[in-house]
Amino acid sequence: MDRIKQEEAVVTNPKPVKREVDDASIDLPGRSQSCNGLHSSSSAKRIKSENTVIQASDQLAINPAYCTSDFQNAVCSLLKLFATANANLDATGAEHAALLKNMVFRRPFSHMIFPNFFTANQAIEQVENELLSQKFQAIHKDLFQLSQTKELRSVPEFAMLCRTLENEVHDWVSAITGVPLSDEVDVRGAMYRYTDRLMCHDDKLTTRKVAYVYYLTDAEDWDVADGGTLDLFDSLCVDLVMVPGEIVKRIPPKRNSLVLFLVRDDSFHQVSEIVNPRKSRLSITGWFHSPQSAAAIVEYQTMPASGSMEFTEADQNNARICKLARQDDRQSEIWKAKCRETFLKQQRLNIPEILDLAFYRTLVSELREKDHLIPWMTPSNRNQAGHYRYFDLRQRFVKDFKCLDLLVDTILTDQFLQSVSDITAINMGSIISGPPDQSKKPEENAKENKPFATAVPGSSSDPSGEDSSDTTWFLRTVQFRLERFAHQDYTLKNYDAVQQGAVLDLFLFFDCDRLDKDCGGTIVYVDMDNDDDCLPLTKFSPVSNTLQMVRREDSVVFYTDYVNHRWARRADGRPFYRLWMSVSALPSPPGSSTSGSEHDVDSDEDESAEDDDDDENFDLDEDNQDAIPPTVSGSSEDELEE
Template sequence: MAKLEEGSPISFDNISPTCSKNSIASARAEDENGLAKRMKTETATAVATGNPNALLSINPIYTTEALKTAVSVLLKAWKDGTTPSAAVVQPALGFVFRKPFPHLVFPDFFHGPIDSVEEELLRQKFTPLSTDLLQLSQTKELSRDGVFEFADVTDTFRNEVRPWVATITNTELKEELDIRGAKYTYTDHLVCHDDRLTTRKIAYVYYLTDPSWSEEDGGTLDLFESSCVNDVVVPGAIEKSILPTRNSMVLFVVGDDSFHQVREVLSTRKARLSLTGWFHATTPSVPRTEFQPHAPFLHLELFEAGKDDMVNCFLARDEADAYSMARKKALKKDMTRYHGCTVRNLLKDSFYQSLTDELRAKEATLPWSETTNRNQDGCLKYIDINTPKWPKDMPVFGQLLRIMQTECFLNSINEITSTRISVMPLDKLNKFAALIGSKNFSSLTNGAGSGASAGDTPDERWVAEAARCRLEKFESGDYSLKTYEAAQVDEVIDLFYYMDCDLLEPDCGGAVVVMDINDPNDEWDPIISMDGESNGLMVVRRDRDHVFFTEYVNHRWARRNGGRPFYRLWISYSTEAGPINSQAAKNASRLSPSEDEDEDEDEDDEDEVSDDSDLVEPGDHDAALSSSDGEEDQ
């Protein structure tokens, strides 16, 4: 008996030498010819009775006992690690595949008036959805009793398809049925995930796409290979792509390794239309345990105080500079309302141009890393800046880091966020690290004497505590998922500085979206969404209850920008949490606004916020910020 090859799709050659592709094809052709005559008569009868959906049924080829047994035996053998009889599993050839995880593909799945199903589905209301995982349009749950116009189709799925799936997959399924219409148009997508949730057991997709759909249109169902990292199964590279062929049904078992995605749709005139959902097991699946190592805190050395000539008036602290103070008040007002604001045109034009030129020139030789777990972190390239040596290879970028580590810069951030970024003398940090072990600390300093005096002693060197200091590169198809790193500390201030993205319009993606993890409806209604702007600094205040993600960068960006990436510097500063003791107050005194200034700004903000007439919604956030920029342009 021929042994089935481990890890390869079933083929005619590795089962039985006495069975040929031609014999199978001939048998199928005979069945189809007989069915065609019968279906022609039955369809005419259905149209005459005014109920065209009533005859929707599974292709009889797939309901034969031989095929159902073959699929069942094959899936069970793979699960048990045994070798089935080649003769028994022969009818399953071409329909069942083992890698990258067990899945089934059945072309020409339903017999009946398929066009009527498509027409009825398109009459349903599709609601646009957008989260960190997806962008698509979806109907409401069609299996509800109130959806009478789709009752015949849902009855077929519940009463015919569900028992058939239970038989061939050797699974006890509940009567519960999920079925929704999904429509993907240009740039719509569903990023890598595994479908594990509650009692989901068998996922299915039934395609009603245009018959002319091709690979150039995108929208393929991509299946990922997987591997084990730190005892957790994580997705790897795409191993198989399934074209959304009209009237085909795809099924797969939801499990640890069922990583898949819907590739971005590239067609501007066709929609990827489908019915999709899950059949549910009687017992819930085991929740996934993600490995989330705690990144060591960085300690960024503070540099000399004072205004940097390469930065616009954002850093000015002279009260005579009325424009700068007014701008900070406007930013502080946005922070109060939305947990975030955008400082536009942060750097002087000449310095910003030198920065982008340097990034373009050095981009190909930089030591980029890639996210290792799409299911948890997303997909992008980055460099964690945890050593002072790396920026020396890029002097302009190194100067940008120095600017964001000056007392003057951090004071300005404290002013608009009403927080105190955590700082401490370097010698005390070294003593503390020696006591508890230095593995949780990383000091980003540039050698003795490089830091400016920030304490009471002229030679005393001070550092600010940061949870992240990272240079990121985004290309078409890149994104980041919700990050829960702030849950490890009480509060952080995230700084996102965008570079070389002049053509990044809001419809290209790449925005930073902030959400409340305690609000079950907030996934569809985030607190704020801030679009990336060249030379723009986003400031976000996060605590244990708030997370952020970066929107999927879609095909429009590649088309408008010629495939070139854009860059983002992300620094996440820790802040003083809870009651500030006397020593902490002394440490932070040089990195916080004066008491008089705070009182004046708080009084102004209270007056402004109390007036509900001028409040704007998060979607109008750019308009709220543009008032100060308009004055600057004038």
């Protein structure tokens, strides 16, 4: 299913995802001769006031070469042949051979490219100028970032242009495709500028039948490396659902060309990110509709399977590398009380410098050097989940990763989990005594909760009065991943962030020192049950060596904003990492230490006391403070952005 409201598509799921336009609108500046030759906005406004577009649109006509009955019949017969399994295209006639080479294509799905579509160059230029004079709205969601006009059929200056699309072009499209069309035609202007993009989708929505893009970009010097291409994906069937594969064709935006394709389950496409700050892509886009709605296809997304991980008692190594794994003293109690006060007000908290600096630096060096040894996975369906790499830490693959292994062990200690529970006032209700029953729901396991202080091997203070020295304790997690994000990576609203019941999300970020807000990678929380999700519930950008805690209800999901070209330039193509842990979030029982503050907050925020015990088992590489290679320094090219 597809994912955008007007520009390109929307996914329909058990919880529908709506794509709206942001309230903020912008006046789109025109381009000078040095920016692909578009006229200035001031001249465009003069043209608008003189009403020349209404007159010029009257002169727009389809290229006569495309209007002959022989041409239309040849295109229509080819499209029918494409729909035939094992069709022999080599046996087609000479008139078909030319079309197959230049205009009509079968792979990866049926699509057509018609250059020099309209005649009368002066009229085309006037349409372009009038389009530039319109007010564009900047829209930025999980699936796209671009600027778009309102529906042009309601704009008087485009009355004749829209009439041409609704009559001559409409009938011509129906003739060459052999598809009956209704009178409904969508007409909008779209502008893509530096870092704008539209991610992979299929356009399947309501009665859409034939998608079209008419380019007004002056693209004589446009290179595929500039971005802005219409990328077409091949497809494969996974669990009876069509999913996108790899990009097999890139179509650059060529002025006065018309691209058409039939909207189908496998019509996966995207508009690649504009990576040249000097280029912009202008087009008129929309759909021709079918008289009848296609059969509704609902893609159900299964809830992520929860897993159980054994947790242990914190030792000196754990306490040395992480402030939350240290035993409480007066200072740490005051600090936790202040943190709890903030979290209870905002349901979110960030803790900077969570890891010892020397350990953090060694960990980042380890990830950089051994990234290729991690068996990364990618989502099976980028149309539903996005594109990024991850590894499930519940598999406990940490061989030859000394720092990562110690970090995972530290997170799964009683003291770390107790500190999180103290700060969030959330009872980690998914702690169960082993072996865990994977068939049980988190709320069912709440009956088996033990306080962290007693839920550790060797504890003799079990509330039940029984000796728990032989008991193994497990933490049921919804997700526990190491995730990798590089340029062009992103996640969508309805990826693996769905869950049953409230959860507590923990994020720990690595190697993202130059990841500013304009680079993408921001984590955005939205409410799927809210009819108006224009404004996020909360959002935050990754900060190195910082722990983010967010309580999330079952109707709330998050997405990771597209990591754009700015990050590729600033980090020299290097990825950044985040560790994501999601556990069930049940309220603390009344009277427990996590149900409210037991300490007076009467001093400034302090970190927990330093542990002076010697580290007998782990080398923090304190003599190698410069083990992390320096980030790429800024350059004049780095500042060249629209």
